[in-house]
Amino acid sequence: MLDSLPLSRKQIRSIADATARINIWHGAIRSGKTFASLIAFLISIAAAPSSGLIIIVGRSLQTIERNVFDPLQDEALFGPIARMVKHTRGASTAIILGRTVHLVGAADSRAEGRLRGMTCCLAYVDEATLIPRGFWNQLLGRLSVPGAKLMATTNPDNPGHWLRKEFINRAGELDLRSWQFTLDDNPALDPKYVASLKSEYTGLWYRRFILGHWVQSEGAIYETFDAQRHVVDTVPPISRWLCDAIDYGTVNPFADLLIGLGVDRSLYVVSEYRHDSRTARKQMTDSEYSQARRRWLQSVPTGGNVLGVSPEWTIVDPSASSFIEQLHRDGVQGVTPADNAVLDGIRGVAGLFAADRLKIHRSCTGLIDELPGYSWDDEAAAKGEDKPIKRDDHSCDALRYGVRTTEVLWRPHIPTLLEVAA
Template sequence: MLDSLPLSPKQVRSIAHATARINVWHGAIRSGKTIASLIAFLIAIAAAPSSGLIIIVGRSLQTIERNVLDPLQDEALFGPVARLVQHTRGATTAVILGRTVHLIGAADSRAEGRLRGLTACLAYVDEATLVPRGFWNQLLGRLSVPGARLFATTNPDNPGHWLRKEFINRQGDLDLRSWQFQLDDNPALDPKYVASLKAEYVGLWYRRFILGHWVQSEGAIYEMFDAEQHVVRNIPHITRWLCDAIDYGTVNPFADLLIGLGADQRLYVVSEYRHDSRAARKQLTDAEYSAARRRWLAAVPHPQAGNVVGVRPEWTIVDPSAASFIEQLHRDNTPSVMPADNTVLDGIRGVAGLLAADRLRIHASCTGLIDELPGYSWDDEAAEKGEDKPIKLEDHSCDALRYGVRTTEALWRPHIPTLMEVAA
């Protein structure tokens, strides 16, 4: 198996020395840490005692299948060994090298109950920083068979994260070994792909996902935003009206952004509807917001199309917590209403990448969004606790922007050049 893969010296060393009770591979994306950890895990399964369960843990069953089982079943990676990994999609067990392996999703603290009463000899944890702290503790307690081992992989997070502070940084005091990987540590990647990845990540995410550093979020989130560059008065022909994206508010401002794909292969925030009940001294009902949205969209002019007005976006994307407003939109026969993908960091990273590549521009009329972007900042108090969160203040249009960009990514991504292609 080792002969069929182009492994780096660091990968080989980590595989050979993964004999501690806790073994952690951490660092950049696509850096080879996962392949090294999976090879070590297969070797451990082959030598595991017959007593005690073997467990694979991930954020969900779907992430376990995607990040762990799919690679293990890839013959291009693992050759004939891949045929000894058997799993039915959706099942909570797999058979690997003849051993039954239990698959456990650990999305929140309730998952801890799934470990109660079991005894384990071997565990593999995917995306360890996303596992609840209590679950991790419970898992370690269940690894009670003599010689039991835990294997874990993760991308770097905030340096105050418990996994780094209480485990990786204390490996001299614990039966723990860890290996840090950078993108350049993976010899199997095409150099053009490496260069493209390096170009696509900026700021915080470059330092974490390319260099593999545990760094703290600080200062402005969209430090690459430049009003001179990103705010425009002229918009090209819009080839697709992707969505209007809504951050719902009654006491707080209600923000709705209309996002389209331009003929120049950029995303454009073409127009904005915003109602600030405090400034207007009037709160609107769900029905009034829905009617206001219809009037606004009906009056939006088509860029480069003369006197044509009125837009019907492909999707209406709504703050997922605004259940009553989503219901009102359905009652008003609004087509294609979708709760937003509210994965905050992924949404922010997508917007940041587009701004850095000059693939996202904003019409000058969208004053709410333009005013918010420069002040949209990381929360220092959350960072001290090991969490990456934006300050929840004056962020309503910024939230709507990441809702729209993140949720429609499958629609616009094939039409937007990567940063590498832009640079070329």
């Protein structure tokens, strides 16, 4: 297995030295930390005590399958050992090297209850900074078999995050070892791919996901947004009308963006509908918003003298349940709540701007006005949290809703963009 792909000295050292009670691989994306941690995990399974459970923890079963089982079952990576990893999609258990392994999703603090009563000898945690603090504490308490170990991977986060402050930075006080990786620590990557990846991240994301640094969010969120580059007067033919994406407001502005995939393999915000009740001095009902949306989409030019667009999806602020119901009543097809993973959505939009693969038609004045001032919240950052300032962000929210929720549709058509796997 170790001979099938080149390993860096840091990877080899981390595999050999992963003998502490807590072992953490952290740093840049695609830096080889996950591959090294999985090798160490397999070795630990083979040597694990016969008593006690073995568990794998992730944000969800789906992320565990993607980040852990997809590579473990890849024979190009793990050779014949991959055939000794048995897992059925959606199942909460697997067999690895003949041992039963339990899979636990930990999306919120309620997941802590899933650990109650367990006695564990080995745990592997994927994306540890996304795991609730209480769950992590409970997990450590369940690793009570003599010689029990926890192995975890993560990308860097805010330097005030509890994982860094209370564990990584206290390695000298705890039975803990950690290894920090940069993108250049992975000898298996093609140099052209590395160069492309470095060019696609900027600012906060470059420092965290390329250099592997734990740095605080500060300043403008979309540092590479440039009206000269990203605002256009004309839009190429649209090969696929992906969605209209809605940030719902009654007192606050209602913002709806029409997003399409151009024949030039870039995303375009083609048109915007926006109603600000304060400016207009008129609040609108759900029914009135639905009718206004329909009239707006019917007026969008699609080339020549043709008007009217029917996007594949209508993506709505997930908190706007009454408006979602109104759209269903009005017969709108493809209505779905938005994926509101804030940082993932911001990262996707930032990467598109950096790669010059997201353009905005000049008529979308609400979005264009908001983007330069869309900034990180300094008070939240001081508490170890990454959050945008919740002010003048309605079109920006609609943009990340649309980009994030339709990612599976546009990503195959946009080259060399934002590989976010660990």
